[in-house]
Amino acid sequence: MDSSIENFVGRSIPGDMAKRAQNRRSVALVAATSLGLAGGYTALFAGTTGVFLLPIAQSLDIGRGTAASCMALASLGLAVSSPVAGRLMDRYGYQRVIGVSIICFVIGLLLLAAGPLTTTALGIKAFLLGLLGVATSPVGYLPILAYAFERRVGLAFGIASIGAGIGAALAPLFTGWMIRHYDWQTAYLLLAAIAAVIGFVAHMMLRRIPTQARNADASANAKSPNSLTGDTPKTAFTNPRFWLIGLCVALIAAVGLGSIVHVPALLSDNGVSPEMAAAGAAFSAIGLTMGRFLVGLLLDLIPARVLASTVFLLGGCGVALLGSATHETPYLQLALGAMLTGMLIGAEGDLVPFFVKRYFGLKNFGAIYGVLISLFCLGTMFGPALYGLAFDRFHSYNLVMVTAGIVCVACALGILMIGAYRYPDPHQAARA
Template structure:
């Protein structure tokens, strides 16, 4: 049975700045945890290991890069499991369980033998060991402390991924250059272990004694009977396709346009910096405008970005496109974390987030391959980028049809 009360209005004990000291501490700690979590340490470092592994084992770039699909599929499978565990045991406990295993799994890559099968299995084991460290654990914790400033708090927490997106590729390249790829995995494992003391000393579960935020709303089964649930799933399937296509293909796309490899490798920094800005700015905007308005604004920027990529960018337009793409990609999970409490309540936050995140991964896995096939078929990225512009517009329509919030905060 759902415990949702239609049109329920929730009043919190947030202070004049829209939160409590404990709540903001949790948001900041969540940012630190996400900066050294698997969303960054696996995804953003992956590409740096491709050439070193190829030089040592001779597996070939396509075979090594295929592990990225293994990683995406594994994340897709485990995301609903994580959501269930977080709803049942709380985010802090799940983070504490996972962080030692995740750090050790990265360190174990030091001993990787010359077997491609073992390499693929490793990219199943690593995300499973990091089961509790994907964003929903931290975001559910943060959301439990806030209502009136929920958007900004989630933006602060999510900014950790943006910071990691900028710093981890630099750290990984430096470690590989100085000590080799095996030692680089050891270094990343050490960084991963930082999540444990952060969680132990700084994360705290909200309770009726510390906050008046109501843990009520729809079960996953009831949410699935509502139209907004399916609109959200469809929208995030498309957002996964857009973001993955840009992140995976932006460098070869720029090289096709005649931009040198050294410069092309630096352009994604603009995306990473925009992603940091987007995390905070989107959170601030969500406290003032509806999800539909905020995402329509970002998706318009996404249309401009992919059209610039379709035209064959020069350095200046590539930087503009990367920045606009970073604003869109940076907004996605602020928006998901915010819309769940507003449309479905907080009761099944983890489960709904996990299912939606799985759909996001499906979109990413399909689109990254589809864009590669399109590039090989047409000899250019232009048709794929034009298709993504259309996808952005369809996604805008999905968000515009979500309707009004069902759980609205009372503003003072």
């Protein structure tokens, strides 16, 4: 643009009006990503897996471990495709990748409700849903905010992730009601319809955001690569910090999702009614929502490694509450345990992109974030399966819950070893 025109435009729009316009774009961006997460993989599939676990196991006449393993193949698909999705978004921008992924996610939910009812078919369909629906998860939506925000990026993550938390809180209740009154296949059909509507609205909202906000990530990488600082993927992957973060992320993901998926079954084993057991999954989702919002709010105020350590210890307390439950345990205590373990997954949703931005920079954010999310997904894949296999072997969740508590404490200590930020907020540095 000609400089005289730029000067004219700059003078014709008062500073406060320009600031309000930018604020409106920021609010629209956060709202669109929040809505997208509410209708995506995390809320509608991962958030409801625990409610579907027992009906699917009974329908196919298989054990909980086998059913959980089949459903967990969705996490394997997510792990495989996350680095690829990250690179595609770095190169082409997020809008195209998310649009295609929404369509694939809806088709994946429809396939779960149709076709042959065998363990092999279930596993293949779950794998394809995770593989192709990857960008409807935080993998697709949170990088948008990482590029668009510098100050208050943690708050932006937290607010946007509320959508996933609300979706994950309401979806189990709705799904449980549908399964009780109809069947689990019908429940998946309706979830597919919900995903299609919400995904379409979120995608249209992203399209209508002004170009400079909507394409911040694509233009920054494709047009001005030198304007962003950060490690190359090779440098990041040879940094011990990366693998320490990745190990903690994977282990905590295994504990968090393993507990969330098996909470309804654990509560049923303790004599809780099916309605209240489904509500247990909703309490986990409430904890997930609280974790995302509170951690996002505090990330701008407290060093991420300290905050992560605190959350991991609180999650360990939640695991202890669930693991020590008996038939006489008050339901509120079980609900608190479910909420604290749900916080583990919610907190990691904000912590992982924040770790990437502050420890490895933005220049290759998508590629580095994608690999960390792959490790996260491997944890979410093995966690529910191991919980189920432990129950099938020992007819109790006691041993696996004790192990999970020990893992939480070990990760709380390990994450403190990553040290100070390597790419701090320049605004905070200037104020210092």
